[in-house]
Amino acid sequence: MSAKPNRFEKSVNIKNKKASFEFEFIDTYVAGLMLKGTEIKSIREGKVSLTEAYCVFHQGELYIRQMHISPYSMAASYNHDAVRERKLLLNKKELEKLETKSAEKGLAIIPVRIFINDRGKAKMEIALAKGKKLHDKRQDLKEKDAKRELQRMAFD
Template sequence: MAKASKFDKIVNIKNKKASFQFEFIEKFVCGMVLKGTEIKSIREGKVSLTEAFCVFLRGELYVRQMHIAPYSMAASYNHEAVRDRKLLLSKKELEKLETKSQEKGLTIIPVRIFINDRGLAKMEIALGRGKKLHDKRHDLKEKDAKREIQRMAFD
C-alpha cells in the first residue's frame, strides 16, 4: 500500500471571472515568493484571485490585489493579507511577456493557484485580451446549449 504524502490535499484555486472576461492567448506556470504563514493559508484554500492582476516593476513581474487570508493558528507573526508578491519566471519568458503586455488590449491575468507534487505553490498566469459584450453572450449561449444536451442525456 502506498505511503500517504503530506501533500495529499489538492489545492486548486481558480479565478472563475477571468475566463468570462478575458480571452486567453497564452498560459504560463510560475512560482511565487511567499513569506511566513502564506503557504499555510494557501494550503487551507483561503485565497482570492478575483481582483488580482499582474504588473511589471523594475523588470520583474508582480501580482497585485491577491488576497491571502491570515493564518488562523499564527500568533503575532502573521502576514499581510494583500501585498505585492513577486512571480518567478525565466528571463526569456519575462521578456516575452513584457513585450506582449505592452501591446494595446493585452494584459496578464492570474488564472489559478495550485500546489505541485513537490509541495510548492505555483500560479498559472495567462496573457489575455478583454472580451467584448457580444463575445460574452456567445459564451453564455454555448454554455446553455451544453447544459441542455447534458440534461437530455440523463432523461
Template sequence: MAIKKNKFDKIINIRNKKASHEFEFVDTFVAGLMLTGTEIKSIREGKVSLTEAYCYFRRGELFIKQMHIAPYSMAASYNHDAVRERKLLLNKKELDKLETKFSEKGLSIIPVRIFINDKGLAKIEIALAKGKKLHDKRQDIKEKDVKRELDRMKF
C-alpha cells in the same frame, strides 16, 4: 505492506472563475510565488482570493497585486499582510516573451488559478488575456446553454 502517504496529499486548486468570463486567454504560463512566513500555510488551508488580482511589470520583474491571502489563524504575532504585492518567479525567456506581448494595446496579465505542485511548492497559473466585449460574453453564455441542453438530452 503499508501505503506510503505523501505529506502534500491535500489537493489545493483555487480558480479565478470570473477570469474566463471577462477575458479571452491568449497564452498561459505557470509561475512560482515568492511568499513570506505564514502565507503558504494559509494557501494550504485554501484561504486565497484571486478575483481582483492582476499582474504588472516593474524593472523587468513580474509582480502580482491585490491577491488576498488570509492571515493564518494559528500564527501569533508574526502574521503576514493579507493584500501585498508578491513577486512571481519565471524564466528570463518567459519574462521577455510576456513583456513584449504585454506592451501591446488591450492585453493584460491575470491570475487564473493557484495550486500546490507535487513538491509542495505554491504555483500560480497566469494568462495573457484580452478583454471580451459584451456580445462575446453573450455568445459564450449561449454556447454553454446549448451544450448543457444537449448533455441533458443524452441522459
C-alpha cells in the same frame, strides 16, 4: 484514540472563475510565488481570493497585486499582510516575452489559478489575455446553455 483531522488540504486548486468569463486567454504560463512564512499555510487551507488580482511589471520583474491571502489563524504576531505585492518567478525568456506582449494595447496578464505541485511548492497559472466584448460574453453564455441542453437531452 482517533487521529486529529488535518486542516490542510492534500491538493489545493483555487481558480479565478471570473477570469474566463471576462477575458479570452491567448497564452498561459506556470509561475512560482515568493511567499512569506505564514502565507503558504493559508494557501494550503484554501484561504485565497484571486478575483481582483492582476499582474504588473516593475523593473523587469513580474509582480501580482490585489491577491488576498487571509492571515493564518494559528500565527500570533508573525503574520503576513493579507493584500501585498508578491513576486512571480519565471524564466528570463518568458519574462521578456510577456513584457513585450503585455505592452500591446488591450492585453493583460491575469492569474487563472493557484495550486500546490507534487513537490509541495505553491505555483500560479497566469495567462496573457485580451478583454472580451459584451457580444463575446453573450455568445459564450449561449454556447454553455446549448451544451447544458444537449447533456440534459442525452440523460433523458
